[in-house]
Amino acid sequence: MTGRPTGRPTGTDPLAEISGLSLGPVSGGPPVLHDADLAVPRGRVLGVVGRSGSGKSSLAYSLLGHVRPGLEVRAGTVRVAGLDPFDREHARRLRGRVVSYLGQDPASSLNPALRIGTQIAEAVRLRSGATRAHEVRARVEELLLSVRLPADREFRRRLPRQVSGGQAQRVGLALALAGAPGLLVLDEPTSGLDTVLADGMRGLLAEVLSDGDRAALLVSHDPSWIASVADEVIRLDAGRITGAGAPKAPRPAPPSPAGAPTAV
Incomplete structure (x- = not known):
């Protein structure tokens, strides 16, 4: 099969799905996200990697029905649990209950x-x-x-x-x-953390997602970190999905929880 690469896993009904999504400046000009397709099935972790400005965060925000100020939806659809997160009533039902977001600086x-x-x-x-x-x-x-x-x-x-x-x-x-929530959207969840804490967050996410029912979309500029957590990785370049596939490194098994909670 030929055509543009997508982040669409096969064989499982998606909890979240983006189809042909294009975002661009309200004032006109080149799109910041162009004709993007992806799907996130239940129990799967989809990683999104790319350089700064590639459209990663814009793609993630769309699952919450949000676009950055100055941008607009030019084409395409977004569905989470069958609902449109850009619809105000649907967003009220979805946010925090079906889909939840963790940004770069939760503090x-x-x-x-x-x-x-x-x-x-x-x-x-x-x-x-x-x-x-x-x-x-x-x-x-x-x-x-x-x-x-x-x-x-x-x-x-x-x-x-x-x-x-x-x-x-x-x-x-x-x-x-x-x-x-059934879907977690995490935008650079290790931003500002040192290597030890970033590794701890990786293990923690593996535990949180290990029950097999919750899905996640993880955004990061660090391909190796994403590869250690995600089931599938898509790459964005200048607003376009340019590659999709299995991570280059296998996901590690979730570590056994320690007796006492970590407080670092």
């Missing part, structure tokens, strides 16, 4: 005046429907442990300025998981 999205536990609890109430105090607290503790953070009262009462960069990254991931 900047944390409210500096609210304690870590309070922020996660608010996300749980908003996205999961839990209202009873003991249910919310149990879910907060479960989320913190799932991202290898302490779940004790002392840690839950910390303010964002009282946690390290690596811990803030994990708190951001806990917030993204609060509504038990």
Whole structure:
């Protein structure tokens, strides 16, 4: 079969699908994303790599029904769980519940005046429907442990300025998981982390995604890091998908959880 390369895996119904998507400046000019196709089936991890300015983040944002200021959708469709994330009502039903996002600097999205536990609890109430105090607290503790953070009262009462960069990254991931979304969109999840913390995030993501039901789209400028996490990798160049296929390095098996949560 000939034609442009796509990120479309075969043989599995996709949880998210992009078809012929083109984005460009409202004022006109060359597109920043041109005729992109991809699909993310349940239980699969799709990596997106490319140089800065290649359109990676624009592609990721589209799964949340978002385009950067100054850009517009010129053509194509986006569907997540069969719904259009650019439709306001559909977006309300999808965001945080079906699809959730973790950006490059999760610490900047944390409210500096609210304690870590309070922020996660608010996300749980908003996205999961839990209202009873003991249910919310149990879910907060479960989320913190799932991202290898302490779940004790002392840690839950910390303010964002009282946690390290690596811990803030994990708190951001806990917030993204609060509504038990089926699809995680992670944009440069290791940005600003040193090699040790980046390796820790890789293992953590492997654990979070190991149940086989949740899908993920991971954006990174680091092909080797993506190859160690993703089932399939697509490459973007100047807004076009120029390659797709299995990662060059095999995915490692998820590490066995340590006895105590990591607090780095």
